[in-house]
Amino acid sequence: MASDSDTFRKQQEMSDAVKADLAEHPGAYTMLTGDRPTGRLHLGHYFGTIIERVRLQNEGVKTNIVIADYQVITDRDTTEHIHDNVLNMVIDYLACGMDPARTMIFTHSSVPALNQLMLPFLSLVSEAELLRNPTVKAEQEASGHALTGLLLTYPVHQACDILFCKGNIVPVGRDQLPHIEQTRQIARRFNERYAKVFPEPVGLLTESVLLPGLDGRKMSKSYGNAISLCATEEETAKLIKKAQTDSDRTITFDPESRPGVSGLLTTAAVTTGRTEQDIAAEIGDAGAGALKAYVTESVNAYLAPVRERRRALERDIPFIEEVLAQGNELANEVAQSTLDEVREAMGMVY
Ligand code: TRP
Secondary structure (H helix, E strand, C coil): CCCCCHHHHHHHHHHHHHHEEEEEEEHHHHEEEEEEECCCCHHHHHHHHHHHHHHHHHHHHEEEEEEEEHHHHHCCCCCCCHHHHHHHHHHHHHHHHHCCCEEEEEEEHHHHHHHHHHHHHHHCCHHHHHHCCCHHHHHHHHHHHCHHHHHHHHHHHHHHHHCCCCCCCCEECCHHHHHHHHHHHHHHHHHHHHCCCCCCCCEECCCCCCECCCCCCCCCCHCCCCCCCCHHHHHHHHHHHHHHCCCCCCCCCCCCCHHHEEEEEHHHHHHCCCHHHHCCCCCCCHHHHHHHHHHHHHHHHHHCCCCCCCCHHHHHHHHHHHHHEEEEEHHHHHHHHHHHHHHHHHHHCC
8 A cells, every 4th residue: 555655745746747737738627626614715815725726717727616615514513604704705706816707616505416426425435534534633623523424524525526527636735635635536436436437636736835824823713813805904903913922122034933923024025025034134123013014014005906806896795696606507517417427327317
């Protein structure tokens, strides 16, 4: 059996090969990725994945985004605010440059045929394979809940997301690679057992920055260290003002021993295109107050056009609903056609 590091090396090679080919043959690629609608998108999402999606869309790759509403209940007991979160997610996407004419945006729960792939796919994985997925384990521990059947099997559901539209590339961070491996396995096993219906998707390892939160920890709404794209300039200023720094007045970039100051420097760096060191040297002895003023100004200037588009879109909710309705309609057509192929391959056409 291949070791994890072998698997990883192979995945890295495949990712590199796709990257080399992408610019020349964008039309040969179908991307699928998605987000859980649990809150507003923040700067971490923006620099971590949204920019990359917009780039792929603009290069001519077929781009698909699932708003993963069924994944919200993998580790939560409520769907409170889900409707509002979903609409705001569409608003965030469009404000960031996703174009509904080129990118299919849809919700899990609106596409029955996608969800139906779950049945044959579940038959292609073993209990042991499900139980050893490290991402599932980590999420279960973080949730403090018992392991639900849905949390245990969501990587299979994610395979349905990717494969219903025959996605062959999935932009991912390294932590998501086990999911991609599971999807590849499902595709391979289905194709071997029945007929070749599915591609074996490749995880595109993105070089995007992992933007830390304002305190240097992982950026997360629940830590209060995330700047939402939809925050006002004043809210942004307030959040940055509250960020914890340290007593050393001289500003230096040192993520290990100065996480707060360094998180602020990285935020300023990504939003200005400068380096952290350069910004630190400029601020020097002026201290954390001056650094925070600079970060606030940089973030607000960077996000100004996104926020302006956002405000315009917010005023036209019927348009947002229409974008989603059309994405869902198209996703249903695609899913139905794939499910027809699956039934055919399995001899289940009656
Ligand atoms: N799990 C992803 C998240 O938590 C969202 C997601 C759902 C996804 N289906 C997917 C990502 C398929 C990539 C491929 O944000």
